[in-house]
Structure formats: structure tokens, C-alpha cells
Amino acid sequence: MARELTYVGKPVARDDAVDKVTGAAQYTHDLGLPGMLHAALVLSPHASARIASIDARDAEALPGVRAVVTGKQLPYRLGLYMQDKRILAEDTVRYQGEAVVAVVADTLETARAACRTIDVTYEPLPSVLDPREAMEDSAHRVHPDLHTYDHMEGVFFPKPHTNIAHHQKIRKGSFEEAIAAADVRWTGSFDNPPVQHVPMETHATIAQALPQRRMELWTSSQSPYTVRHLMSVCFGIPHASIRVHVPYVGGGFGGKAGLGLEPLAYVLSDAVGGRPVKVVATREEEFNMLPSRQGLHSTVEIGANRDGKIVALKATYVWDAGAYADYGVNIGRAAAYSGAGPYCIDNCWIDSYVVYTNKVYGTAYRGFGHLEVLWGIERAMDQMARALGMDPVAFRSRNLLKPGDTTITGEPFTPGHGNPQQCLDVVAEAIDWGSPPDSPDDAHRVRGKGLAMLHKAPAMPTFTSCSAVIKLDEDGAADILISGVDYGQGTYTVLRQVAAEELRIPLEKVHITWECDTAFSPYDWQTVASRFAYMGGNAVIEAAQDCLRQIRSVAARALDVSPDAIVCEDGAAFPEGQPERAIPYEQLSLGYTFANGNSIGGPVIGHGRYIATGLTHLDPETGQGLPAQYWTYGAHAVEIEVDTQTGEIEILNLVTAIDAGKVLNPKLCDGQIVGGVIQGLGSALWEGFVFDENGRFLNPAFVDYKIPTAKDIPRRTQRILLENPQPGGPYGARGVAEHPMISIPSAIGNALYDALGIEFTTLPLDYERILRRIRERTDAS
Amino acid sequence: MHDIRVTVNGHQESASVPATQTLLEFLRDRLALTGTKEGCGIGECGACTVLLDGRPVTSCLMLAVEADGRSVETIEGEAVGGELSVLQQAFVDAGAVQCGFCTPGMIMSARGLFQRNADPSDEEIVEAIAGNLCRCTGYEAIVAAIRLARDRLNAATAKGDRDGT
Numbered sequence: 049m050a051r052e053l054t055y056v057g058k059p060v061a062r063d064d065a066v067d068k069v070t071g072a073a074q075y076t077h078d079l080g081l082p083g084m085l086h087a088a089l090v091l092s093p094h095a096s097a098r099i100a101s102i103d104a105r106d107a108e109a110l111p112g113v114r115a116v117v118t119g120k121q122l123p124y125r126l127g128l129y130m131q132d133k134r135i136l137a138e139d140t141v142r143y144q145g146e147a148v149v150a151v152v153a154d155t156l157e158t159a160r161a162a163c164r165t166i167d168v169t170y171e172p173l174p175s176v177l178d179p180r181e182a183m184e185d186s187a188h189r190v191h192p193d194l195h196t197y198d199h200m201e202g203v204f205f206p207k208p209h210t211n212i213a214h215h216q217k218i219r220k221g222s223f224e225e226a227i228a229a230a231d232v233r234w235t236g237s238f239d240n241p242p243v244q245h246v247p248m249e250t251h252a253t254i255a256q257a258l259p260q261r262r263m264e265l266w267t268s269s270q271s272p273y274t275v276r277h278l279m280s281v282c283f284g285i286p287h288a289s290i291r292v293h294v295p296y297v298g299g300g301f302g303g304k305a306g307l308g309l310e311p312l313a314y315v316l317s318d319a320v321g322g323r324p325v326k327v328v329a330t331r332e333e334e335f336n337m338l339p340s341r342q343g344l345h346s347t348v349e350i351g352a353n354r355d356g357k358i359v360a361l362k363a364t365y366v367w368d369a370g371a372y373a374d375y376g377v378n379i380g381r382a383a384a385y386s387g388a389g390p391y392c393i394d395n396c397w398i399d400s401y402v403v404y405t406n407k408v409y410g411t412a413y414r415g416f417g418h419l420e421v422l423w424g425i426e427r428a429m430d431q432m433a434r435a436l437g438m439d440p441v442a443f444r445s446r447n448l449l450k451p452g453d454t455t456i457t458g459e460p461f462t463p464g465h466g467n468p469q470q471c472l473d474v475v476a477e478a479i480d481w482g483s484p485p486d487s488p489d490d491a492h493r494v495r496g497k498g499l500a501m502l503h504k505a506p507a508m509p510t511f512t513s514c515s516a517v518i519k520l521d522e523d524g525a526a527d528i529l530i531s532g533v534d535y536g537q538g539t540y541t542v543l544r545q546v547a548a549e550e551l552r553i554p555l556e557k558v559h560i561t562w563e564c565d566t567a568f569s570p571y572d573w574q575t576v577a578s579r580f581a582y583m584g585g586n587a588v589i590e591a592a593q594d595c596l597r598q599i600r601s602v603a604a605r606a607l608d609v610s611p612d613a614i615v616c617e618d619g620a621a622f623p624e625g626q627p628e629r630a631i632p633y634e635q636l637s638l639g640y641t642f643a644n645g646n647s648i649g650g651p652v653i654g655h656g657r658y659i660a661t662g663l664t665h666l667d668p669e670t671g672q673g674l675p676a677q678y679w680t681y682g683a684h685a686v687e688i689e690v691d692t693q694t695g696e697i698e699i700l701n702l703v704t705a706i707d708a709g710k711v712l713n714p715k716l717c718d719g720q721i722v723g724g725v726i727q728g729l730g731s732a733l734w735e736g737f738v739f740d741e742n743g744r745f746l747n748p749a750f751v752d753y754k755i756p757t758a759k760d761i762p763r764r765t766q767r768i769l770l771e772n773p774q775p776g777g778p779y780g781a782r783g784v785a786e787h788p789m790i791s792i793p794s795a796i797g798n799a800l801y802d803a804l805g806i807e808f809t810t811l812p813l814d815y816e817r818i819l820r821r822i823r824e825r826t827d828a829s
Numbered sequence: 830m831h832d833i834r835v836t837v838n839g840h841q842e843s844a845s846v847p848a849t850q851t852l853l854e855f856l857r858d859r860l861a862l863t864g865t866k867e868g869c870g871i872g873e874c875g876a877c878t879v880l881l882d883g884r885p886v887t888s889c890l891m892l893a894v895e896a897d898g899r900s901v902e903t904i905e906g907e908a909v910g911g912e913l914s915v916l917q918q919a920f921v922d923a924g925a926v927q928c929g930f931c932t933p934g935m936i937m938s939a940r941g942l943f944q945r946n947a948d949p950s951d952e953e954i955v956e957a958i959a960g961n962l963c964r965c966t967g968y969e970a971i972v973a974a975i976r977l978a979r980d981r982l983n984a985a986t987a988k989g990d991r992d993g994t
Contacts, residue, residue, distance in 0.1 A: 061921055068929030069917040069936060071864015071904035078863035157849075246964050248868045248876055248930035298866070298930030299964050331869040536928030536965045719924045719970055726967030750873035750962065758955045758968040765969065 055545040055555050056779050059715035063541045064296070064534070064562065073296045076252040076268040081324040084254065085114055087316050088159035090149040090166050091337055092141035095406040095743025096175035096188065099139060099168060102149060107162035112154040115319040116162070119148065122315055126282040127374025128274070128306045130199040130206065130213055132191060133409075135311045140173065142190055142371035143408050144744050145336030152316050152325055177743050179368040179403040180345060182211040190371060190404035202665055203509075204377045211404040213373035216384035218671035220456050221395035226360035230351025234432045238424035239810040241736030242343040242368060245413050246755050247535075249298020250329040251338055255313035257322045262289040263314050270300040270533050271574035272564045278307050279314065294564040297535035301727070302412030303339060304535070305576045306375045335408075335748035340737065342376050342402075342410030343368030344383075346424040350432050356446040358432070361393045365400040365421060370409035377402050379410065382507030383417025385457050385666065385675045389425040390468045390503040391444075392453035392461075398671070406743050412576055414724065415786035418504045419731055419793065423811060426500035426794035430801065440798070441476050444501060445469060458672045464775040466707035466782065468501060468681040474768045475499055478703040479685035485700075492693045495700070496803025499685035500794035504787055505676030506577035510663035512677075514580075515570040516587035518547060518595050520652040524619055524633030525557040526595070528588060531569035532580040534562070537785050538716035539580045543588050545713060546778060550592030553619040553633065570655070578680065578783025581712060583658045585778030590656025599636050602649035606631055606640045661776075678774050678782045682706035684725075684795040690803045695819030697733060697796070699762035706767075709774035709782040717784060721767050724788025730756045732793035736812045833897040837862070838906030846893045852886075853877045855893035856903060864904035864933045868962065875961030878934035878941075879903045885941035887960075904933035907940065915985075916940060916978045923974035927965030935961050939975045948983060951976065 067073040104116040119136035127133050137148050149166050153159035174188040181187055191197070195208030204214045227233060253267040263285070269275050272292040280287045297304065309327045316325040329338055344367055351360040365383060369376040380402035387398045433443035448468045449461040476482075476499060485495035506512075517529040528547055534540040544558040551558070561569065572584070596616055603621035604611040613623045620630035631640070639649035664673040687700045704725055711717050734754040738746040747753045773780030793811055801807055806821050830845045837860060846855055856862045856879065865888060868876030872890040879888045880902040907914045913921070916936055926932050935958055942949055942957035949957065954975045955968075963971060 061924070062926060064929065065921040065926045066913065066917075068926045068932045069904075069913065069920045070908050071862070071933050073929050074863065075866075075930065077866065078857075246962075248874065248928065248962065248964055249866070250868075297928065299928040301964070331871070331874070538927070715924050719927065719966060722967040722969050723927060723965045724967075726969075727964065749871065750869060755962060755964065756967075757960075757962065758958045758972060761955075761968050761972075765967075 053549060055548045056712055057710065058545065058713065060541055060545055060555060060713055062538050062716060063544060063560065075249050075296045075298050076254065076266055077249055077328060079254060079266055079295065081254060081256065084324040084326055085152050085154060085320055086156040086159050087150050087152050087325055087327045088156060088163045089147045089333065090163045090168060092137060092144055092146045092148050094141055094170050094172055095144045096173045097141050097170035098173055099137060099141065099148065100171050101169045103167040104149065106165035107151055110158065110162045110165065112158035113151060113162045114154070115152040115316065117150045117316060117319050124282050124311065126278060126307060126311060127372070128278060129204055129377050130197060130374045132197050133372045133374055135315060141170070143406055145408050146371065147337055150312060150316055152320050175406040175743055176211065177405055177407060177739060179366045179405050182403045182405050183366065183401065187211055190406060204381070205668060212401050213369055213404055214377035214380050214402040216381045216400040216671065217669060218384050218387065218396055218398035218456050219669065220458065220672070223360050223362055223395045223397035226395035227349065227351040227362070230359050231354045232435050233349070233351045234428065234435050235349040236428055236431060237345065237347045237809060238427060240344040240420045240423055241811060242340045242407065242410065243731055243735040243737065244335050244340050244753065245301040245303035247299030247301060247303060250331060250334040251304065251308045252328040253309040253313040254324055254326045255310065255317045256324040257314060257318040261285050264291045265310055265314065266293045266295065267310055268297050268304060269294050269308065270297070270304045270535060270576060272531050272533065272566050273571055274574045275307060275310050276566050279310060282311055292566045294533050296562065297533055300535040301414045302416060302576060305412045305574055308338065332748045335753065336745045339409050339411035341413035342370065342379060344420040346421060348424045348428040350428055352432055352436060354436065356436055356438050356443050358391060358393055358447045360395040361388050362397040363387050363424070367400070367402045368407065369402045369404050370407040371404065372409035373402050373404060375411040376409065378507055379412065379417040383421045385671060386418055386504060387421050388456050389422060389429065390449050390501050390681055391447040392449050393456055396456040407739060408745060414727065415504055415790040416507065418502070418790045419728065422500065422502060422791045423793050426791055427797050430798045440499065441472060441481055444472055448472065457666060457675060459674055459676065465679050466681050466709065466772045466774070467770060468503065470770055471681055471683040471705040471707055472501060474705045475683045475685035475703045478766055478768065479687055479701060481685065485687055488689055493689050493691050494803045495687065495689045496799040496801070497685065497687045498795045498798025498802055499683060500791040500798060502682045502684065502787055502791035503679055504578070504790060505679045506579040506783060508573065508577050508579060508660065510660060510665060512573045513657065513659040514572045514583040514587045515655065515657040516584065516591040517570050518591040518654045520595060520633065520637035522634065522638060524553065524637050525559060526551055526553065528558065528560040529569050530584055530587070531564045531566065531572040532584045533564055533575040537720060538713065539584060541716060542581050542712045543584055546585050546588050547592050550589055551595060552616045557619070578785040578787065579677070581781060582678065582777055582783050585781065586658040587656040589778055590658070591654040594654030594656060595652050598652045598654065599633065602636050602640045603631050605648055678777065680706065680782045680784055680787050682787050684791055686795045686799050688796060688799045688803060690800065690818065692822050695815035695822060697813065697818070699729070701764045701766070702762045703766040703768065704788055705770060706784050706787055707770040707772050708784050709777050710771050710780035711769050712779065712781050717769065718767055720785055721788040722765060724786070725765060725792060726756050726761060728789030728792025729760065731789065731811065732796045732813055734812050734814055831894045833894055835896045836900040838902055848892070848894060850893045851889055852891040852893050852896050853888040856888060862903050862905050866930055866933060868930065875938065876931055876934045878937045878961060880937055880941055883941065883944045885938050904936060907936060915981050919974040919978035919981065923970050923977050925966060925970040925974035931961055931963040935963065935971055939978065943982065949979060
């Protein structure tokens with residue numbers, strides 16, 4: 049029988065809270081080095097132009113200016129999956145906001161003043177802003193040299209001499225035959241605008257170029273080892289010559305997953321003879337220079353039989369990658385294999401195109417691709433249910449994945465996947481589905497209910513791995529070294545709980561090093577995709593078991609018994625059934641000393657590792673294969689009230705169910721889900737980039753780009769966490785970090801239809817859009 | 830350059846500052862009080878909130894010279910003698926911290942609220958932090974933390990009244 053858990057599953061307060069409530073926590077923003085200089089940037093005002101000339105003579109003459117750097121001096125191309133980016137624009141600018149010139153100066157004020165004197169002459173080029181237009185033969189080519197770019201072969205398939213950076217196909221069964229035979233068909237289109245992650249700490253990097261082509265970086269990043277690797281590839285420098293420090297990070301949400309300001313900061317330090325250079329993005333640069341979530345235009349076609357069984361589904365996803373697709377290609381890929389929702393679809397046809405345009409480029413954003421595609425799929429499910437005259441819950445239940453089904457990539461669905469049906473059932477019950485909402489007091493206010501399913505698997509390479517080291521201290525305490533980053537999720541606290549559980553020592557005696565440092569912290573791929581607690585948890589379990597093996601081995605010799613006879617409990621090792629012979633860890637952690645002074649063993653250092661297992665590349669023609677280490681399923685249900693005079697939506701109740709497998713820390717899990725739900729509310733109701741016809745970004749500030757504030761939280765929120773265990777997950781856990789925000793817009797869109805009877809297909813569902821549609825209907829009637 | 834005298838967290842600070850230096854720059858760059866954060870630099874996010882003569886202000890929008898002769902409180906002054914304040918402890922206990930970048934500004938806004946209203950309603954709490962953006966927590970836990978601090982402070986006051994202290 050399994051031992052009752054002491055620390056795992058308990059609502060432990062976060063490890064880093066005290067540092068953060070006292071202001072002691074140091075972020076990259078807060079760091080400085082002796083002799084450090086500061087950088088500022090000149091950004092392109094054009095979406096597409098040739099750089100004819102750059103006159104920086106006045107800037108160079110300004111006292112305090114140390115270097116002016118342009119793209120011509122930087123013959124590097126970089127990127128994660130697709131090497132399509134320059135550090136600074138070289139000959140052409142491809143989006144408004146692209147960095148063109150960098151100035152390094154003694155102070156930030158001087159650097160900014162110098163930037164204002166720089167005269168860049170542009171010759172405007174044709175541009176393309178709509179990704180569907182960008183797919184046409186006549187469209188301006190954002191990257192005429194696409195066919196020459198290095199990329200991850202066998203996984204991504206750029207189409208030479210087009211704007212298509214990647215085309216992901218899913219082909220299962222026979223869509224054409226099945227749709228022709230379907231009793232009922234439904235087709236619709238949906239749109240998501242690009243949005244920003246909005247980490248409260250903008251991107252920031254300090255770089256120091258060292259002799260012998262070595263470098264040291266301090267950076268606000270989610271992925272120290274990926275930064276190191278990509279810097280190594282970009283500059284042709286060995287990995288060991290690059291040291292990356294990641295101190296406290298003020299939020300990431302995917303926006304700090306790939307390369308950010310690191311290459312720029314390094315070349316600037318190199319340009320000033322190795323003095324450290326700090327580059328901090330302004331909030332405006334965070335919006336219009338650094339990457340965002342890609343926009344999406346989707347078309348969904350569904351065929352179903354009268355009994356409610358979906359027989360065919362076709363989806364076309366056209367991603368607005370913006371000017372670069374180095375990370376975006378993977379979003380197009382992941383969104384395709386998730387692109388039919390958590391349903392059993394035997395005849396499925398999906399095309400997912402990642403398309404270059406002349407706009408700020410895209411990258412990973414919490415649950416990448418999924419909020420976007422499920423905005424279409426989960427709205428389509430409600431529409432199809434209506435077309436069939438079925439209840440949306442009953443219709444979904446008819447089609448949700450169940451054991452024995454296969455996913456659209458041919459993966460068998462098992463009980464170990466969790467239980468999407470249960471997620472749906474519990475949110476439906478919690479929102480009192482089936483009974484109409486209460487009538488509001490005001491005649492001009494109407495209410496509606498809606499729900500939506502969600503799912504996501506970590507989107508990561510088939511070889512994704514993670515490792516952990518645990519060192520025991522003189523006092524028998526444990527130090528965890530790991531290089532996944534806790535930028536707010538709470539994973540480090542959870543890893544401490546896991547280590548305490550495994551090592552059988554009090555939680556207070558487990559420490560984790562908060563600054564990641566590639567010189568000391570062992571390898572982890574990236575902190576993305578809701579995979580850190582899963583993979584890091586498994587690595588920590590293995591590292592702890594390694595420590596215990598060493599402890600048992602030494603204790604066995606000390607006690608003259610077999611190592612198999614030794615058990616570890618309460619920070620001590622003893623022969624089973626003889627706790628009176630216990631040797632505390634502090635007498636074993638550095639080695640054991642007999643009474644006569646003879647010593648054995650040595651410092652206990654455990655290491656553990658985890659690598660994704662059994663994943664396969666997807667077949668380029670059919671998309672069949674195993675892309676997912678695990679899936680996490682969930683559902684939201686919402687009740688809203690709409691003011692028909694203002695278009696304002698109030699969220700009365702929002703219920704979220706997620707099948708977490710095992711909740712490792714209910715307090716942190718709950719906090720993360722609430723945070724994700726509210727972020728999803730931002731995508732649903734307010735957030736979206738606005739561009740003018742010339743590709744100028746019109747709302748790169750909080751006054752014009754609204755994110756949720758404390759005044760916007762729903763009247764009530766509820767969380768229901770299911771625990772159908774994940775085989776292979778630490779204590780049965782699966783990732784839940786991204787999922788809460790997925791399908792929030794879908795549930796609200798469905799509720800809005802229920803309230804108003806108006807179909808909205810474009811996000812965000814802001815007051816103006818809603819009011820305009822209400823008035824159109826009033827005018828028409 | 831202008832000579833200013835500012836009381837920061839109870840300490841008298843004298844400095845000569847450029848006319849253009851913001852209070853935020855003065856605190857962070859001159860006094861190395863980096864607990865106060867810059868989230869936008871244009872007064873839209875509240876991360877730089879400090880108290881000026883007891884009232885919350887966005888220090889990125891104030892000049893250092895405007896603080897001359899006045900009193901400034903920052904997050905570094907919140908814990909006394911190594912003991913977390915009631916507000917700080919409530920933020921820890923309520924799980925109101927995630928990435929932590931907005932936390933100092935949130936706490937200073939809440940401190941400002943308590944200085945003008947010892948028993949704020951939920952609506953007043955929400956109003957007090959409406960100008961402080963947080964992207965991680967969804968605010969629920971932050972509101973709960975301030976409510977918790979309010980209740981603990983009021984309970985302590987009531988106990989003090991009963992005990993005649």
C-alpha cells in the first residue's frame with residue numbers, strides 16, 4: 049500500500065514569497081555590474097522598407113556615447129526552429145518596431161538622446177499584412193531567401209519562394225467521403241488578433257564579452273540552456289564559453305522562452321571592448337519590437353450524423369507569424385495535432401500554415417496555438433449542436449475522446465490520459481447547466497451560459513530532457529540544483545516538496561537555488577509547455593533516489609547490514625524494524641566516521657534525469673505519430689450578463705475543471721489556475737493588436753491595450769481539480785500551467801450567443817464590437 | 830543639479846540631482862532601493878508605487894526634486910527589524926505572490942489604503958489596487974491578502990482596545 053504523503057499534495061506557501069514581499073528579490077532589471085554601460089535602440093517606423101542609409105555622426109560625437117552598432121556589422125542569423133532573424137535589421141526592415149540601430153552609452157539618458165539624433169533613410173517597399181493575402185502568388189515576399197534558411201529538418205517544412213514558413217498536415221481517414229455522407233454540415237470562420245504576453249518585468253539582459261570569445265549573460269529568460277545553445281550556434285562559440293545566469297524573472301508566459309535581447313547585448317558588449325552592457329526593453333518595445341502571440345484565421349468544417357456523431361472535420365489554420373517565424377513554426381505544428389479539440393474524429397483533414405507578414409513577429413504564449421484554434425473549434429461545436437438540435441453538453445459528450453478511441457494523429461486514448469468527460473460533467477453541474485439563468489433586475493441586461501472544452505500536450509522536441517542534482521549538506525539538509533526557471537509558477541516550491549517526500553526529511557531542510565547558472569545548474573531544455581513539474585519532478589525523484597542509494601550504502605556498512613535492509617525515515621537511516629539504530633543524515637551526508645576515526649563514503653550528491661520517451665516526428669504527409677508525452681484536459685463553464693445599452697459583459701460565475709492527475713500543491717495550483725483564467729479573460733474581452741493600413745502598430749501601451757485589472761475579475765470563480773493519475777507523472781501529476789487560459793474566450797463566446805443570439809467570430813469581444821452588433825440587429829428589426 | 834533632502838523610510842537623504850531625474854530613478858539608481866520596480870515608465874502599471882507623505886504615487890511620473898522636503902516610503906521600509914509587516918505576511922499566507930514583480934507596488938498601494946481607511950470594504954480594496962497591474966495572479970489572491978491584513982490589523986486593534994494598550 050502506498051505510504052501516505054507528508055509534503056506532496058499539501059498547500060505549502062511558496063519558497064520565494066518573502067524575498068518578493070520585502071523587495072529583496074533581485075531581477076535582471078535590478079542588477080548592475082562595475083563599469084556597466086546602457087543601450088538604447090532606434091526602431092523602424094515602417095512595416096516594410098529598404099534601409100538606404102544610416103547617418104549616426106551626431107550620435108557618435110555625443111559625449112558619453114561608446115558605440116553605435118548597425119545590422120551591417122552583424123552577419124548573424126538566428127532562431128530556435130527556423131533561423132530567419134537578424135540581431136538588427138540588415139538591408140531591409142520587415143515590421144514597424146524592428147530594431148535598426150543600437151547605441152551604447154554611459155547612461156541610458158545619453159543612449160536615448162543619441163538615438164534621437166540618428167538619421168535613417170528608408171525606401172518603402174511593398175508590404176503584406178494579412179496572412180491570407182500573403183499566401184497568394186502575387187504577394188510581397190517577406191523573406192525572398194527563405195529557401196536558404198537553416199531550420200529543424202524533418203520537422204518543419206518551409207515552402208521555398210513563398211511566405212509559408214511551415215505547413216503542417218493532419219490526414220486521418222477519408223474526409224471527403226465522410227463529409228459527403230454526413231447528415232448535417234456546418235462551416236464557419238474565426239479570427240484571433242495578435243496579443244502580448246505582458247510580463248510585468250520587460251525583457252532585460254546584461255552581457256559581458258570576455259577575452260577568448262567567452263561571454264557571461266544575466267538575463268530575464270525562461271530557458272538558460274536554450275539561450276546558451278542558440279548563442280553558441282549563432283556566434284560559433286563553444287557552449288562552455290558561454291555562461292548564462294537567470295536571477296528572479298518577472299513573468300514570462302512564453303515570451304521569454306526563445307532568444308530575446310541576449311544576442312544584441314553580447315554584440316554591444318563586444319563593440320565596447322568587453323564592458324558589460326545592459327539592455328532593457330521599454331514597455332513600448334515589449335509590445336512592438338519583441339514577439340507576441342500570433343494572430344490566426346481559421347476555417348472549420350464539420351459533418352455529423354443525426355445521432356450527434358461527428359463523422360468528419362476539416363480545419364484550415366492560417367497563422368499570422370509576423371516578420372519572423374523562428375518559434376512560430378512550432379505553434380503551427382502543435383496547434384495542428386491538437387486542432388480538432390479533444391474529440392474522436394475518424395475522418396480529419398487539417399492544414400496549418402505559418403505565414404510571414406510585415407508585422408511584429410510571434411512566439412510561444414501560454415498554451416500556444418490552443419486558445420486560438422479552440423476559439424474556432426469550441427464555438428463550432430456549439431453551432432453544430434444547434435444545427436443538430438442537440439444540447440451542447442450532450443453533443444460534446446457524444447464525441448469526446450474515450451478509452452479505445454484514437455486521436456487525430458493515431459495515438460490511442462487510454463484511461464491514463466485523464467477524463468475529459470468528467471471535466472465537462474463537473475463544470476456543467478457547477479454552472480447548473482440546463483436550467484436557464486436567473487433574470488437580471490435591469491430590463492436592458494441579459495444573461496447567458498456557455499461552456500467549452502480544452503486540451504493541450506507539451507509541444508516539444510522528441511528528445512526534450514531535464515536533469516537535477518541534489519547535494520546533501522553538513523546538517524543533512526538538501527540543496528536542489530536545476531535549470532528550469534520558476535518565473536512565478538511555483539514549481540521550485542513543488543520540487544522542494546517532492547525532494548522532501550523522497551528523501552524523508554522536513555521540508556525546511558530542502559533548499560533550491562534560485563539563480564540558474566549554466567556553470568552549475570544541470571541541463572534543462574526550456575521552461576515551457578507545462579512540462580517543468582512533470583519532467584523536473586521526475587528528475588528530482590531520481591536524484592533523491594540516487595542520494596538515498598548512497599546513504600543506504602554507507603549506512604549499511606556502518607551498521608554491518610545489507611543495503612537492502614536499510615530504510616530511510618525522518619532524516620535518518622536504520623535497519624528495517626530497528627529505528628533505535630538510526631544514523632541521522634548529518635552523520636552520513638559527507639561520509640560516515642567510525643568510533644576509531646576510520647571514515648567511509650563521502651559527500652552525497654545525487655543526480656537524476658528525465659527524457660521524453662516514445663515520441664515520434666509526425667509524418668510530413670499525414671501528421672500521424674506520437675507528439676505528446678501526456679495530455680491535460682479540462683473544461684470551463686461561464687455565466688455572463690450583458691448590458692445591451694453598453695455592450696459590457698460582466699462575468700457572474702466562471703467554473704474551471706482540469707484533470708491534473710495529482711495536485712502537487714493545491715494552493716499554488718489554485719493560484720496558477722485563477723491567474724490563467726484571468727489572462728484568458730484578457731484574450732476574450734479586451735486584448736488585441738490594432739494596425740493601420742500601413743502596418744503601424746496603434747496600441748503599444750496599456751492606455752490603448754487593456755489587460756485585466758483588479759476591477760475586472762469575475763463576481764465568482766470556481767476551480768474543480770480532478771485527479772485521474774498520469775502514468776509516468778511524478779506522483780501521477782500532469783502539467784496544468786497553460787491550460788487555464790485556453791478556451792476562456794470560447795466559453796464566453798458561447799455564453800454570449802446564449803445571451804444575445806448573436807454569433808461573434810472575432811476576438812476580442814470588447815464592448816464596442818458587441819454594442820455595434822446589438823445596434824445592427826436593432827436597426828435591422 | 831538641485832540639492833534635495835528627502836526622508837526615505839525614516840532616513841534623511843541629501844543629494845544633488847538633475848532636474849530631469851524621476852523619483853523612481855533616484856530611489857533605484859541613487860539609493861539602490863531596487864525593491865521599487867519599473868514596469869512601464871509612463872505611469873500606467875503601478876509597479877513603481879511608493880508612498881509620498883503617506884499617499885501612493887507612481888514614482889516614475891514624479892521628479893526627485895518634487896520629493897524635496899517630503900517623506901517617501903518604499904517596500905524596503907515595510908518590514909521592521911526583520912519582521913514582516915502584517916500586510917507582507919498576509920501576501921505570503923494568501924498566496925498573493927507569483928512572479929513578484931508587481932508585489933512591492935501592490936503592497937504600497939494597500940499600505941496607502943490602510944493609512945486613509947483602516948477598515949476598507951472589498952470594493953475599496955479593489956479600487957485601491959485598480960492602478961496596479963498584475964499578469965500572474967488574476968488578483969483574487971491579492972484582494973484576499975489585503976482583506977486578510979485588514980482583518981488581522983482590526984483584530985489586533987480590537988484586542989489592544991480590550992487590553993487597554
